[in-house]
Amino acid sequence: MASAPLLRAGLERAVLAAGLQPTSDTAVAAIGLHTADTAPTRTGMDLSVGANQVTIALTAIPEPEIWRAVGTLLFELFDAVSEAP
Secondary structure (H helix, E strand, O other), X not given: OOOOXXXXXXXXXXXXXOOOXXXXXXXXXOEEEEEOOOOOOOOOEEEEEOOOOEEEEEOOOOOXXXXXXXXXXXXXXXXXHHHXX
């Protein structure tokens, strides 16, 4: 998910706030989430989180519930950025 412990904690907080469940790096997941300085995941939908942007890469067409989950997660990620000093 992230190489630095604080980044990892921030991503995990956003995942939990979005109502999603984080998994281990080896578990099968519908959405891959990582920071821009780490390698992409091997999921159908991969989110790379940078300082001011999120890049979404698709290798398959996600189900509607995955899109909804990503929308909620994006809201949490960008809300956290807008609250930062």
